[in-house]
Amino acid sequence: MPEDRKFIEFLLSLALRSPHAADYGRRQFLHSAGRLALGAGVATGLGKLFGNPYVLAAEPVTLPEITSIPERLKGKGVVRVSSYGGAFQEAQRKAYFEPFERLSGIKVIESEGPDVVKVKAMVDTKNVEWDVAEFDFADVINLKTKGDYWEEIDYSLVDTGNIDEAFSHQYALDMLPYAQVCAYRTDVFKGAKPDGWADFWDTKKFPGGRTMPAGTGGLVPDLESATMAAGVPMEKVYPIDIDKAYDSLAKIKPAVVKWWEAGAIPAQLLNDKEVTMGIAWNGRIAAIQAKGAPVEVAWRQGALRTDCWAVPKGAPNRENAMKFTAFITMPVPQARLSLLIPYGFVNNKAVDYLPAERLSVLPTAPDIKKQMYVYNSEWWAANRDKVISRWASWLLQ
DSSP, X not given: OHHHHHHHHHHXXXXXXXXXXXXXXXXXXXXXXXXXXXXXXXXXXXXXXXXXXXXXXXXOOOXXXXXXXXXXXXXXXXXXXXXXXXXXXXXXXXIIIHHHHHHHSOEEEEEEOOOHHHHHHHHHTTOOOOSEEEXXXXXXXXXXXXXXXXXXXXXXXXXXXXXXXXXXOSSOEEEEEEEEEEEEEXXXXXXXXXXXXXXXXXXXXXXXXXEEEOSSTTOOOOHHHHHHHTTOOGGGOOSOOHHHHHHHHHHHGGGEEEEESSTHHHHHHHHTTSOSEEEEEHHHHXXXXXXXXXEEEEEEEEEEEEEEEEOBTTOTXXXXXXXXXXXXXXXXXXXXXXXXXSOOOSBGGGGGGSOHHHHTTOTTSHHXXXXXXXXXXXXXXXXXXXXXXXHHHHHHO
């Protein structure tokens, strides 16, 4: 049925987004597999696309307490929040939903499954059901090009002094950084460790197969790594020279075993020793490390990506949504979530509430963050079609 086809397409699109979005897609897929009447082979194959997104911290975890809240963030009524459910949303609930409700006087009403298509429909029909929801910033940008669908963030409430400008946007506020990095097997290079994209491209010094993001299925090829492998300094990657990036990709192309179309794939290939290096999300790598896989992350020149909070235009509890967004990006709430899942924080003061051992695996820890660049969603929104239009023909060359 057309409705089922659209539903499957939506779930598959989640596999290409942030790890927690993919986890939501996995759970929805498992819940609906019977109704969709998929064959066993198809169901198994689709299930592998989602994989296990990250590993939660072992219990018990001692979280820094939140005992007070700024007066400007107190209020009454409700705020309706949409996130990605499952273990991730449980961690959010513990880290900051419950403290916000307890200290602000504003009740948090949760739902699952943020979708910009739904936001557009809600705003168009003036029936907005969410006050604030979690999205990939690129989705916020793309919907903004179609009309007035978002409220501006009220930065008078936000701890802007401790949040990098790169994480603050007119219609969204970043809230959960994760990294797209080089990951490698530690049992094949005789103690040598790759350090940057030039090493990823060097198949003589670091032999073996590679896996990289495809330019199909909703993904874009990693032109940033290709640009740096060609010798461009990290701080000068944007605007990307598309011709130069594709020329650089051509040099590593023979070593690429799999151009992946879902975030679970590179971790699985590394775990199964089908490749020796891959571009992957740090949380996916943490999941296989927790199970004993001899795989490490090379942080230098990695991309710092992030989800954001955004408020749909006409949200009935707009003021509470702004207070909620401001609270969650304060230092302690950010630190609490980073203790529960291996993702970073946008508030730089969160570091004061995190032990050194935990900081060693977080992409926004000071010693790691300075080695990385912030992914430029605006550049990709403006250039994505141009990049993708070349992919299919380039792949056949």
